[in-house]
Amino acid sequence: EAKSASQHSYRFFEPQMNLALRRFVETRDALRVGLEQAEFELYYQPQIDLLSGRVVGAEALLRWRRDGQRLVPPDDFIQVAEESGLIASIGRWVLQEACRQAAIWHASGWPHLSVAVNLSAAQFRQADIEQDVAAALDASGLDPRCLELELTESLFMQEVESISEMLMGWKARGIQLAIDDFGTGYSSLAYLKRFQVNRLKIDRSFIADILHDEQDRAIVQGVIQIARGLGLQTLSEGVETSRQAAQLRRMGCDMAQGYLYAKPLSAPQFASWLRHRAGRSTAGPSRDEPPS
Ligand code: C2E
């Protein structure tokens, strides 16, 4: 019923309006205010090359400082944003801000860092996402090769015909494409062949118990092997311990992201994290210690 609420416009709460719908309307209206008041922030979580230990980029993760106070995580509002259509404007802001921030890193001593931006399937239906991506790159001057777009498996299931030209166009410009949470959706291996994304992000549910669960290990090893056979990179999400990182490196996983390295950090926190990490190594900002 949340869907229909986005199509009609309720001015006040009917007493019989059920709680779920009421929550939806409240959150939607607060999100509108949030957009006007610039209450959104991006946090950045580093992505590490497992062989060299270098920081290669960061994933931009959306936060909402609701009423200028508590920090609300995306799982608490993204669905409302999608069902209300607000994801189009929010997503446009995310692209602009992430590219702007990455250009700042490039100008301040980290010229190779990439930034990964999450795109939900709803954005492809509701926004002119092609235009939004192009505009964010133009405004920031960011090298397109340093922008990575994280797509979901559901996108490939639903929208594949209508977006295939767009994806090819992005690839032709050098924009990187990743599949997020790989293995949790209705994975079809056919689209991997057809679309040649750059990277598979292995969902953290397979990583959490990888040291002790043989089945998880088998799945991860299988994904890595398929990716290698297709010439794609793999990144493991939710890496929390150095033993997990070592295991994944042995298994041939290329990259990792998780609390082991850093939680998602505000832009200033991320910059000081980079400086601190560079300071620990002898070779300057572009080199890093391998994870232990
Ligand atoms: P995701 O893209 O799979 O992002 C990874 C999530 O895992 C993040 O949650 C991150 O904080 C969390 N995480 C990272 N490392 C670890 C770890 O070592 N252990 C554990 N337990 N968790 C870890 P977050 O930031 O709450 O984001 C949740 C989801 O919201 C994201 O999942 C993504 O699907 C969505 N999202 C975030 N930002 C955006 C955005 O700008 N646009 C859209 N459309 N979706 C977004």
Ligand code: MG
């Ligand atoms: Mg993601």
Ligand code: MG
């Ligand atoms: Mg993910």
Ligand code: MG
């Ligand atoms: Mg996820």
